[in-house]
Amino acid sequence: MSDRIDVHNHIIPPRYRARLDELGLTAGGLPSPDWSEDLALAAMDRHQIATAIVSVSTPGVHFGDDMRARHLAREVNEFAAELTERHPGRFGFFATLTLPDVEGSIAEAAYALDELGADGVILLANIGGTYLGDPAFEPLLTELDRRGTTVFVHPSKLPGPSAEGIPPYIADFLLDTTRTAVSLVRSGALGRHPNLDFILSHGGGFVPFAAYRLAMTSTFDADRTVDEFLGDFRRFHVDIAQASSPTALPTVLEFFGSDHVLFGSDWPHASDKGVAYFRTLYDELGLDSALRAGIDHKNASRLLRRNATTAHPATALS
Template sequence: MRIIALEEHVLPKEISAELGAVAPTWPQKASDLLDELDGKRLESMDSAGIDVQVLSIVGHPIQELEPHRSVALSRKANDRVAAAVAAHPDRFAAFATLPMSDPPAAAAELRRAVADLGFVGAMIHGQTNGLFLDDLAFVPLLAEAQELGVPIYLHPAEPPPVVRRAYFSGLKPVAAEYLSRGSWGWHAELGLHVLRLAVGGTFERFPALQIIVGHMGEHLPFNLARADEKLSPVTGLPRSVAETVRDQVHITTSGYTTNPPLLCALLVFGADRILFSVDYPFSDNAEATAFLNSAPISPADREKIGHANCERLLKL
């Protein structure tokens, strides 16, 4: 079975160096693997049985820079990733990094990345300087994505300082950091971000727009029925919240390798809306593919999740 993984991160050291003090920090092994765009990355893919990775820059600091720096560094990052895809076109595709602090420039860079570089969409990291995608400033960007027919992968990011103080102060620093990020905080905020797009009418304004979220749906599968019950009567929109989310959101398995979250996601979203991802190098390729191959699902659903849904959505 062909396997495509589509939340697979990179951060070339020449890009990280330009971020200076706001560059994200990772353990040395992860930092080295983020910089690796052939050798060890391809070896790990081969060993795990992954045919294609969709590459994405770990880019939240880039999208929040002052506009002129964000525009220049986004362009440089996309050109660097495009070179990696060109070197291995049968193994890599890519999501664009966008200068979100300058929304019109973000729309222009998305068009360049798709039309000129052959990218298959964009990855946006959560809110940008306190603004979510339902803000009217981002209308040109969402219109561009809809016109191009490419999805936006909405990935978690660091919480704003005011949120960090309100929710995560008073804890040991290391506990606060992990609680605010990949253990809980990231996923709660990202699920909220998607619901804002539904409740605020953004999805109605752009009915062909497709959003991808990772981490087995960012809490949405478990909570969607309750959100629908409480929110749909008060939105004044033609579709219910649940209908809207299921129409316009795909979810990936990134970082999750246990059956209960997968089965919940299948019951709520259906197999046609779930895509395989690893979250490399923060999660293990071999563990993720072993989970996909052994999950208690039908062969047809395994094919959909492993590659067919991604081929359809990204036109691979």
């Protein structure tokens, strides 16, 4: 059995899917794929994934009504916790919160982390066009920092209309991740919350490729140096979902460092064919065993707050 931990793996609970269908919503232009417990386990076995840390993808659970969002978040999180309990060692989960409802998000984080045993929380990169470094979200970040929480950041639909012929999931998701990373760095949120560990999806969007430009241009209106900004950008962890190509992964590793890079598949939204394609690219890179072990499970094991891998001692989390 592989010891691989997949930190970017999605669930689509039936009642959550029904709500999306009712509202005509998609994951950034991508219709919800088939998902079931059996399909998930079979895909994990095909892709040598010992443990999947599951989460609900964009568009999350808040569709304009705080109370309905709180109810749906609770339902989704309890579904994930029950899945984890049925398959000890095969699943963990990042809890869904209710932003822009900050009060509800704080309450649901407490319940999910304390009562359900969540490994962390998932936040969308932007909520109605507001990015995570915005002062409106500071009370939530403060509480998550107090708890030493791992925060998985997933891209969402960019504010504003989509470009004709380019669904958001193709290119906009990468910009959305980059924007929220810049928002967190420029707002000083990373410095104020040293106990938060952020995992950015898809290799960090454009951050590893554009970090020096992002840092340098950020000095134009801030009393900080390029190196100070770069230091903040390097604090992020990233997953390699759709970022394990021979051109992308070396850049990701060079910028963030080998200890900040984690395995991710983005199944089932990436499709089984897509996951297989990028996993094959990853396997063909010829990384040395120590580097692969870090990406596959050791780096994740330092971030996850509960032992989600009881069934596979090789991946027991510290």
